[in-house]
Amino acid sequence: MTPPRTTLVQVAQRAGVSLASTSRALHGTGASSEMVERVRTAAAELGYRPHATGRSLRMQRTFQVAFAVADIGNPVYVEMLTAIHEVLSPHGYRIVVTSTGDTVASTVDLVRSLDSGFVDGMVISPLRVDDGFVRAVREAAVPVVVIGRALAAHGIDSVSTDSAGGIGAAVTHLLAAGRRRIGFLNGPLDTTPGESRQRGFDAATTAAGFSAELTETELAEDFTVAAGVDAARRLLDRVASAGTALDAIVAANDLLAIGAIRAARERGLSVPGDLAVTGMDDTEIGRVFQPSLTSVSLDSARRGRLAAELVLGLLDGGAEQGQHLTVRPELVVRESSVPAAGTSTAPTRQEDA
Amino acid sequence: MTPPRTTLVQVAQRAGVSLASTSRALHGTGASSEMVERVRTAAAELGYRPHATGRSLRMQRTFQVAFAVADIGNPVYVEMLTAIHEVLSPHGYRIVVTSTGDTVASTVDLVRSLDSGFVDGMVISPLRVDDGFVRAVREAAVPVVVIGRALAAHGIDSVSTDSAGGIGAAVTHLLAAGRRRIGFLNGPLDTTPGESRQRGFDAATTAAGFSAELTETELAEDFTVAAGVDAARRLLDRVASAGTALDAIVAANDLLAIGAIRAARERGLSVPGDLAVTGMDDTEIGRVFQPSLTSVSLDSARRGRLAAELVLGLLDGGAEQGQHLTVRPELVVRESSVPAAGTSTAPTRQEDA
DNA sequence: TTGAAAGCGCTAACAG
DNA sequence: CTGTTAGCGCTTTCAA
Numbered sequence: 042m043t044p045p046r047t048t049l050v051q052v053a054q055r056a057g058v059s060l061a062s063t064s065r066a067l068h069g070t071g072a073s074s075e076m077v078e079r080v081r082t083a084a085a086e087l088g089y090r091p092h093a094t095g096r097s098l099r100m101q102r103t104f105q106v107a108f109a110v111a112d113i114g115n116p117v118y119v120e121m122l123t124a125i126h127e128v129l130s131p132h133g134y135r136i137v138v139t140s141t142g143d144t145v146a147s148t149v150d151l152v153r154s155l156d157s158g159f160v161d162g163m164v165i166s167p168l169r170v171d172d173g174f175v176r177a178v179r180e181a182a183v184p185v186v187v188i189g190r191a192l193a194a195h196g197i198d199s200v201s202t203d204s205a206g207g208i209g210a211a212v213t214h215l216l217a218a219g220r221r222r223i224g225f226l227n228g229p230l231d232t233t234p235g236e237s238r239q240r241g242f243d244a245a246t247t248a249a250g251f252s253a254e255l256t257e258t259e260l261a262e263d264f265t266v267a268a269g270v271d272a273a274r275r276l277l278d279r280v281a282s283a284g285t286a287l288d289a290i291v292a293a294n295d296l297l298a299i300g301a302i303r304a305a306r307e308r309g310l311s312v313p314g315d316l317a318v319t320g321m322d323d324t325e326i327g328r329v330f331q332p333s334l335t336s337v338s339l340d341s342a343r344r345g346r347l348a349a350e351l352v353l354g355l356l357d358g359g360a361e362q363g364q365h366l367t368v369r370p371e372l373v374v375r376e377s378s379v380p381a382a383g384t385s386t387a388p389t390r391q392e393d394a
Numbered sequence: 395m396t397p398p399r400t401t402l403v404q405v406a407q408r409a410g411v412s413l414a415s416t417s418r419a420l421h422g423t424g425a426s427s428e429m430v431e432r433v434r435t436a437a438a439e440l441g442y443r444p445h446a447t448g449r450s451l452r453m454q455r456t457f458q459v460a461f462a463v464a465d466i467g468n469p470v471y472v473e474m475l476t477a478i479h480e481v482l483s484p485h486g487y488r489i490v491v492t493s494t495g496d497t498v499a500s501t502v503d504l505v506r507s508l509d510s511g512f513v514d515g516m517v518i519s520p521l522r523v524d525d526g527f528v529r530a531v532r533e534a535a536v537p538v539v540v541i542g543r544a545l546a547a548h549g550i551d552s553v554s555t556d557s558a559g560g561i562g563a564a565v566t567h568l569l570a571a572g573r574r575r576i577g578f579l580n581g582p583l584d585t586t587p588g589e590s591r592q593r594g595f596d597a598a599t600t601a602a603g604f605s606a607e608l609t610e611t612e613l614a615e616d617f618t619v620a621a622g623v624d625a626a627r628r629l630l631d632r633v634a635s636a637g638t639a640l641d642a643i644v645a646a647n648d649l650l651a652i653g654a655i656r657a658a659r660e661r662g663l664s665v666p667g668d669l670a671v672t673g674m675d676d677t678e679i680g681r682v683f684q685p686s687l688t689s690v691s692l693d694s695a696r697r698g699r700l701a702a703e704l705v706l707g708l709l710d711g712g713a714e715q716g717q718h719l720t721v722r723p724e725l726v727v728r729e730s731s732v733p734a735a736g737t738s739t740a741p742t743r744q745e746d747a
Numbered sequence: 748t749t750g751a752a753a754g755c756g757c758t759a760a761c762a763g
Numbered sequence: 764c765t766g767t768t769a770g771c772g773c774t775t776t777c778a779a
Contacts, residue, residue, distance in 0.1 A: 046509065046535065048772060059750045064774060073748060093512040094450045095772025098755050103447060105490070114476050116469075123467050126491065135490050135512065137458070140479065156399065158756095159446040159488065182399065266682050299682055306684070326679045329619050329652055331659070401756060412766045417758060426764060448756025451771050511772095 047087045056083035067091070102161050106352055107137045109151055109165040115264070116324045117294075118166065121188065121345030125164055128349035132357065134161070145169045149177045156182035162352040164188060164345070168232045184355035184362075186348045189233050193365035198355065200348045200366045204234060204321065205241030207337035207370030211291045211319040212245040214335070214372055218379060220289035220317055222255040224276050226301050227293040228264040235260075238293045238321070255285065261297055269300020277308055288316060289378075295320035295327035295336055302330075302377065317378040332376035340368050400440045409436035420444070455514050459705055462492045462504055462518040468617075469677045470647075471519065474541065474698030478517055481702035485710065487514070498522045502530045509535035515705040517541060517698070521585045537708035537715075539701045542586050546718035551708065553701045553719045557587060557674065558594030560690035560723030564644045564672040565598040567688070567725055571732060573642035573670055575608040577629050579654050580646040581617040588613075591646045591674070608638065614650055622653020629654075630661055641669060642731070648673035648680035648689055655683075655730065670731040685729035693721050 053063040056079045066072040066080035083089075097103045108125055110118040126136050137160055141148040148167050152174070155163060163181075166188040167174065175195050178185045187199040208225075215223055225242045228235045239258070246256045257280055261272035269292065280287050290305075292298035298320030302312050310316045312332055320327050320336040327334035347366045354360030406416040409432045419425040419433035436442075450456045461478055463471040479489050490513055494501040501520050505527070508516060516534075519541040520527065528548050531538045540552040561578075568576055578595045581588045592611070599609045610633055614625035622645065633640050643658075645651035651673030655665050663669045665685055673680050673689040680687035700719045707713030 046511070046772095049774095050772080060773090061751075061775080062749055065749085068774090071748065076748080090507075090510045092772050093510045094447060094456060095755095096774075097447045098451045098757090098771085099773045099775080101755070113479070114472055119467055119472055122491070126466070126493065130493070135492065137488050137490050138475070138479065139488065140483070154443075157443045157446045158399070266678070303682075303684070325619070326682065329656075329679065330682075331656070331684055399756095402758095403756080414758080414767075415765055418765085421758090424764065429764080445756050448771095449758075451755085451773090452757045452759085454771070 046092065047089045048092070049089070052080065052084045052087055052089050055087060056080045101158075103159060104133055105135045105137050105160040106349075106356075107139050107155075107160040107163040107165075109139045109141050109148075109163060109167075111141050111143055111168045113138060113140070116326060117322050117339075117341045120324075120341040121164075121166065121348075124342040124345030125349040128346055129353065132353060141165065141167055143168070145171050145174055149173050152177040152181055152185065155185070158182065162186070162356050164348045164352060168234075170233055184352055186351045186355075188344050188348050191365050191367075193363050196363040198351045198362065198364050200344050200351065200368065202339045202344065202368040203370055204337075204339060205237045205244065207321060207339065207372070208238050208241030208291060208293070209245040209248075210370065210372045211321070211335075211337055212242065214374065215289045215291065215317055215319065215378065216252055218317060221253050222280075222285065222287045222289070223253050223257075224280065224287045224290045225256065225258040225293075226261060226269060226272055226276060226290055226297050227258060228261050228268075228297065230260065234264070235293065242291065255280075255287070257287070261300070264294050264296055266296045266300045266303075269297035270304050271300075272297070273301040273304035274307070277304060277310075286315075290316060290318050292318065292320050295322045295324045295334055298327065298334055298336070298377070299330060302332075313376065313378050313380055319378050323373055328375070330377075335375045335378035336373055338371045338373050340371070343368050399445065400442045401445070402442070405433065405437045405440055405442045408440060409433045454511075456512060457486055458488045458490050458513040459702075459709075460490045460492050460508075460513040460516040460518075462494050462501075462516060462520075464494050464496055464521045466491060466493070469679060470675050470692075470694045473677075473694040474517075474519065474701070477695040477698030478702040481699055482706065485706060494518065494520055496521070498524050498527055502526050505530040505534055505538065508538070511535065515539070515709050517701045517705060521587075523586055537705055539704045539708075541697050541701050544718050544720075546716050549716040551704045551715065551717050553697050553704065553721065555692045555697065555721040556723055557690075557692060558590045558597065560674060560692065560725070561591050561594030561644060561646070562598035562601075563723065563725045564674070564688075564690055565595065567727065568642045568644065568670055568672065568731065569605055571670060574606050575633075575638065575640045575642070576606050576610075577633065577640045577643045578609065578611040578646075579614060579622060579625055579629060579643055579650050580611060581614050581621075581650065583613065587617070588646065595644065608633075608640070610640070614653070617647050617649055619649045619653045619656075622650035623657050624653075625650070626654040626657035627660070630657060630663075639668075643669060643671050645671065645673050648675045648677045648687055651680065651687055651689070651730070652683060655685075666729065666731050666733055672725075672731050676726055681728070683730075688728045688731035689726055691724045691726050693724070697721050 053060045063080050066077045162184040164186050191201045192199040259272045259276035261268035290301045298318050301318050305316050320334045323336040323338035327336050406413045416433050419430045515537040517539050531550050544554045545552040612625045612629035614621035643654045651671050654671050658669050673687045676689040676691035680689050
């Protein structure tokens with residue numbers, strides 16, 4: 042490995058022309074076809090490859106975009122990453138994955154580090170946001186697009202979705218299915234998703250004409266299956282010790298919902314027979330689970346795609362700053378909330394049937 | 395945004411010292427404490443941030459490492475990515491995710507593109523490998539570590555695992571549990587994992603003292619749940635139309651195994667009662683599934699970690715080329731293959747019980 | 748259209 | 764220990 046790298050100077054020498062002409066010929070900008078021919082040949086013979094860093098330093102562009110999240114293991118973020126890659130890659134951008142860390146402070150640090158110029162732009166989906174974060178993004182050296190919260194009012198590009206409304210849709214669906222004692226399994230309230238989803242649940246359950254007999258919220262430590270199992274046990278037991286029982290659980294995401302189903306099974310409850318369960322994010326894991334999970338889709342792939350298109354506009358298209366795009370949540374009804382069949386494309390018999 | 399960037403020259407001017415001294419002071423290499431003090435202050439006042447590209451061009455290092463796979467959506471690769479990030483990030487390396495594409499040709503192109511110098515090294519887990527690939531890696535401009543196949547014989551660093559042996563362990567486990575009519579649900583044979591897993595199954599089922607009555611292989615189009623459902627239907631129906639029935643299915647990965655369980659349910663078969671099913675990769679989706687999936691762990695996180703440590707050694711430690719590390723497969727018995735309880739840390743009641 | 752030359756921001760010789 | 768200087772590889776003025 043490591044054969045000595047061929048530089049543009051060498052191509053120029055071989056072609057017997059100037060360095061400048063060589064560069065122009067390779068880019069097809071203002072060069073005679075004869076020149077192009079000569080240079081192309083020389084380049085091919087030497088196996089020339091333009092050096093990314095030299096180019097970057099001169100052009101003041103890295104052709105890289107960062108994607109930043111707290112936990113790249115989360116399927117939602119993986120979907121976003123895939124979509125972002127699909128949009129940006131054809132335009133010659135590479136994707137650098139970076140971690141925001143768990144706290145706002147580390148997230149702000151990351152945004153500030155942008156002025157070391159290692160990327161031309163960033164898509165970030167922060168778990169927690171505060172004024173310092175907003176300021177950091179506004180002062181950032183390169184365009185930043187935020188997924189997760191509308192920040193157009195601050196002149197920040199963002200892509201968001203109405204997850205509060207999505208939770209409302211889940212509640213409505215359960216009420217329509219005759220459920221009356223609804224529990225809410227949420228994650229930490231000091232996160233952006235936790236906060237808005239709680240708001241959604243509270244709004245839906247205090248709405249005019251709300252017909253439930255009982256509502257109860259329980260918070261999981263984070264948005265994982267394990268935390269969901271724990272919190273769901275607490276929730277079910279608490280209600281049971283009050284001498285009643287839930288007939289539905291709305292979970293703040295699919296992983297928590299799966300945790301809830303496991304906890305329900307432990308207690309001998311059938312899903313959806315005794316207990317209907319809904320999730321959010323419409324992840325593959327939920328689609329594949331048995332019973333397949335009724336879930337509110339927030340179309341992560343679409344949010345990723347839109348965010349990528351926003352950075353692209355900012356970088357190449359000279360788009361104006363402060364745009365805000367929205368993705369509408371959509372309830373996908375499957376087996377976990379309805380005893381009969383769901384809308385699943387490949388409906389399977391229900392295990393508890 | 396985009397405040398004019400502060401360069402080292404400006405810091406030097408402000409501190410009233412030379413450019414070189416400024417650089418040295420900031421790196422703590424051969425500078426008086428007084429000098430360090432002055433420069434630090436000036437840098438802080440100006441909010442100086444070293445520019446990544448300038449540094450890279452001069453040092454001929456990007457402090458970036460690429461991670462390349464065909465499909466970053468696959469949970470196995472996500473685990474690897476996470477692990478690689480955890481190892482490399484503390485050493486100051488950023489991770490660039492790139493796609494190998496589906497074919498060997500595109501994979502080779504990617505490896506060849508390394509001499510444009512956008513990263514200092516690469517971890518790649520290719521689906522398909524041939525001589526051209528091996529040559530490309532050997533001629534690559536930067537260290538490349540391959541996950542998936544032992545290539546030390548070619549002087550290439552690699553991390554592999556005995557997936558063939560892993561499949562054998564699954565077969566042995568099923569035989570020990572009294573299963574005698576075993577189907578094998580594999581993916582495409584022209585992929586590295588498909589080929590070796592098939593080899594494993596064939597070896598196990600033709601071994602001396604092999605006690606099964608019947609073995610059947612069916613190939614899915616790829617390693618996804620949907621393809622698994624299709625292939626499992628074919629497999630089950632084919633055996634049924636021959637007037638008999640399988641009592642176990644070994645799947646080449648967890649996603650196929652889940653597909654197999656769905657197909658089995660469609661046909662009214664209980665898992666593991668009528669049909670025991672095993673997977674491979676020990677993914678979260680399998681752990682969380684109901685019934686939880688017996689699976690052969692290939693410890694993707696560990697393979698990622700080891701690969702990252704290999705590049706690190708090559709980059710920073712001056713390690714020798716051509717190392718080969720192995721991860722031992724481990725069978726994790728859960729509900730899908732054993733009627734009673736599994737080894738799951740959080741055992742739950744069995745749905746079919 | 749072509750060539751000469753400057754310079755992106757930084758580090759590392761080399762002298763002093 | 765400090766300063767001067769060269770140069771990483773490239774693109775893009777500016778003149779011819």
